[in-house]
Amino acid sequence: MNKAVVGSVLLFLLFVAFGCTEKSKTVFSQEDIHIVPQPNDLKLNQGAFEFTPDTKFVVDGKYAEVVNFLREKFNRSANWELEVVTAAPANNFVELVVDTSLKEEAYVLEVSREKVTIKAKGYSGFLYGLETVRQLLPVSIESNTLVDAVDWVIPNVDVSDAPRFKWRGFMMDVSRHFFGKDYIMATIDQLALLKMNTLHLHLVDDQGWRIEIKKYPKLTQVGGFRVDQEEKPWNARPTPELGTKATLGGFYTQEDIKEIVAYASSKGVNVVPEIEMPAHVMSAIAAYPELSCFQHQIMVPSGGVWPITEIYCPGKESTFAFLENVLLEVMELFPSQYIHIGGDEATKTNWKVCADCKKRVRDEGLANVEELQSYFIKRMERFVSSKGRTLIGWDEILEGGLAPGATVMSWRGVKGGLEASEAGHDVVMSPTSHCYFDYYQGDQNLEPLAWGGNLPLSKVYKFDPVVEEMTPEQAKHVLGGQANLWTEYVPTEAQAQYMTYPRLAALAEAVWSEKEDKEWLDFSRRVSSLFERYNVLGINYAKSVYQVSMEATVLESGAISLVLESEFPDSDIRFTLDGSPLTATSEQYSSPLTIDKTTTIKAQVFKEGEPIGDLFEKTITYHKAAGKPVTYINRYHDSYQGAKDLGMVNVMRGSKNFHDGQWQGWLGDDMELIIDLENPTEIKTVTIGSLENQGSGIYFPVGVEVFLSDDGNTYKSVGAINRPYAVNSSSELKDFVLEIGQQSARYVKVIARNLGTPPTGGGSWMFIDEVVVE
Structure with missing residues (x-):
């Protein structure tokens, strides 16, 4: 029986059970439950509990304060003053029951049509049980203003939960x-x-x-x-x-x-x-x-x-x-x-x-x-x-x-x-x-x-x-x-929020949930719901997880294979290769793309037909050295190998993140390499891409020089750029472009000279991401 049929049957049964005069309840599936961090044990049962203006909190006076945050949320979002009592009514109540057999901070949550029961040893356990109830409620519970037409229902569940670490x-x-x-x-x-x-x-x-x-x-x-x-x-x-x-x-x-x-x-x-x-x-x-x-x-x-x-x-x-x-x-x-x-x-x-x-x-x-x-x-x-x-x-x-x-x-x-x-x-x-x-x-x-x-x-x-x-x-x-x-x-506080959320949610699950219960695909589904709460709460959370990234591989044919992805698996990525604007009707990415010419790629994650996250836009310069053999006279450092022997000619440019896998690094040494174009080739410019981040010990080359050869033995210098060291407090990408006129050669030798010893002492890193031959 498919999910739609099951849902219809359950909805009908609920309608019969509650009677035709009562507003029908939501039918819940496992996908509707988005608790972060993941509880140790959760069982979904049929039915739901509905909060109403008459719902009572049954609490011993010692723990009366713990329910206040949830009462305040109902007051703001539903304009209800939910009462706290010490004796349970016949139904429609949330009760807190002390259970000294439970561990510190552990809780048990039992939700049925008639009542919600939270068992805990003390204050923190009750609080966490109530926070779980909060996450089971519609996200409108986070609103600071009155919200109309909301069914304040939560699914009937049995939860047994406790933290992994204290x-x-x-x-x-x-x-x-x-x-x-x-x-x-x-x-x-x-x-x-x-x-x-x-x-x-x-x-x-x-x-x-x-x-x-x-x-x-x-x-x-x-x-x-x-x-x-x-x-x-x-x-x-x-x-x-x-x-x-x-x-x-x-x-x-x-x-x-x-x-x-x-x-x-x-x-x-x-x-x-x-x-x-x-x-x-x-x-x-x-x-x-x-x-x-x-x-x-x-x-x-x-x-x-x-x-x-x-x-x-x-x-x-x-x-x-x-x-x-x-x-x-x-x-x-x-x-x-x-x-x-x-x-x-x-x-x-x-x-x-x-x-x-x-x-x-x-x-x-x-x-x-x-x-x-x-x-x-x-x-x-x-x-x-x-x-x-x-x-x-x-x-x-x-x-x-x-x-x-x-x-x-x-x-x-x-x-x-x-x-x-x-x-x-x-x-x-x-x-x-x-x-x-x-x-x-x-x-x-x-x-x-x-x-x-x-x-x-x-x-x-x-x-x-x-x-x-x-x-x-x-x-x-x-x-x-x-x-x-x-x-x-x-x-600023806004930037502090941006840096904190949603990463704090991932950290919370890492230290609460049992290791074997953690699964990234499931977390990505649940944390997406948390984003909706952040929207209502006005929290400036980062959407970086929706950014599109790209990985390139040079094929034997010389063409480039491109893989697009975001952190969330199964994201709906739309793309164009002709520079045209992206829309919900743009082509959906499903498998690696192959290009064999200079191409501008635009890509973005879409959700429910709307773009989300940042637009990815990159021009892949498919130049004359792409995928050609490279001989390193001075080889890159083992710590920063980029794409190894194809690193200088894989058409992928590095970012300001020098750990992005595109940079090749030389510590105190010059870079010297030879590219074999395999046939005599007309060349007008040679571009060497570099990064400077002096705070991390990375410095631009102090000079670059290009040599050409027809036979691979005799080389002539066709252009050089000298750039003396200068203080630079920012992280910066720079292309060293050598215009060499119209020349023909099979072999291109490039030397980039390292600063050697920076003013602060020690050795200087020099990072190069690509040698572009055009």
Whole structure:
């Protein structure tokens, strides 16, 4: 029996069962259920429960607050004041039942025609059961204004659910750019929707101190503000002169913090404060120079700082007195068991020459400044532990030896987590590869400026806090995982939302759902429904997942095979090859395309007949060297091989994402190669495509030269471009075009000269994506 027939039969049965005087209910299928994160166990039954103005919430007084968010949603969207009672009526009610046999945060949801029952051990379990009910309701429940003609029904289901990990976190960097209290609370709402339970606030960094400390008022008076240089690139902002008026910034008063913490508690979210030390503290030193080794007067930096040498002096007792006083006030405000102290990226140049630090090293019998950092962290850990709390820090706190009670947050890959868990320490996994939301999530040419790297939704979804190398005993020390939004390149709340959603949904499922229950195709269906909620909520979520990408392969015939795809499987991709506009009636992509001439491709994902996501438009220059044999005299680096031997002639151009698989890289070396055109060929121009991203150590060639030969032995130079090094704070694509007139040759030799050693020292990368011969 087909789906349509089944649906008709079920609808008829419901009509008979409810009687002809009652409004008919929706018939649900498994495809109608879009819960994120995926519950552990869900059974769909026949029938539905309908919310009406008379629906009651049956709640013990202890948990009365937990139902308020759903009551408020019905009040705004349906103009209903749903009543809370302590005794159940005959039917039409939602009841919360305490079940002490369930685990913490677990819940059981049972929906029938007469009632909805949520069983849980405590507050969080009830909250998550109600959040599941919220996601079963029509998306109109998210409306802030009255919505007409909505059937407020949910399917009859049995759900048994519990989280895989107890730390399901999201970090917001409010130091680099400050976000107000209301935005923090809105973020907490979204964490609760996705059953995430930890908000990590990065309250302190070089560029801003964001929490009021009453004992040290200058921390916010001075450290909370910087000179406004937002019009300049983050890493190209000069150091302001002492005394320049600082106007950009802000901070949370202690009353703000109390309000945030209380609101988070009502949403089942624990707020973990991070007070950086010993580095990333120039905002504190600007306020109190005596905290540093040499007590220099400095300004709060307006942008990037590297290396970070102005850090706390661990040789002075006054430094530790300051930090203990700060943490005492912090711990009064935050009930969190965990207190994050940062601990990352401390350049210890000053410690090596500071008299106080050298004395501390001697007095404590330390071997070097790495052990001095360990002394620093261990001392702070003893203080935090003495107050009944647990110290947590980035994986650099492992250096020189880890404090016995510390927990490690592993960000530089998984190595820190492996090392700490092997030593018996708890860990939170937060590797850059899967958890850094300041990375791009789509085509860099279409996305807002970001830190770098590429972290699409599908890759976030693959995140697993337990890595293969861990033993079962080590896995027991994995508390969970966390996404991090660093905000150097995120100046506004709208952009913060764009970088966060929907990737947060993928992370939420990665840390809640059992590994074997995860399936990308199913998630892509469910998260699409979440987008509809974001639309109603006015959340500026990224649609990068709908972007079309293209992969090219050179065929034996010399033609190019093109594969079009988006992250969501089975997307409806429409395309044109003649440059004409795209419409819903344009040809639908179904199999690889073959081209053998210069072609402009337009492609876009369509949904329900409407375009969605960005338009993909690319001109494939089918040039005379396409697919021809290439001999590398100086071969590319193993780390950046592009399309290997065809990389320079596969007609695919690289993007600003240097990990996109199109770039070939040379580290400190020149590129030298020869292209065999196989027959004497008329040539007018040779173009060499290159990328510069100085922040990542990638520099344009300082010169390119082209040689031609008829026999492959004797070459003559036919053109050269010299380009001296110049400071460039942006990521930039550049074609070096050599007009060589009308010449004939079989062999083309190209040399691109590497900068060699950049001003910052070390070796320079040179990236080339194509040699175009026309």
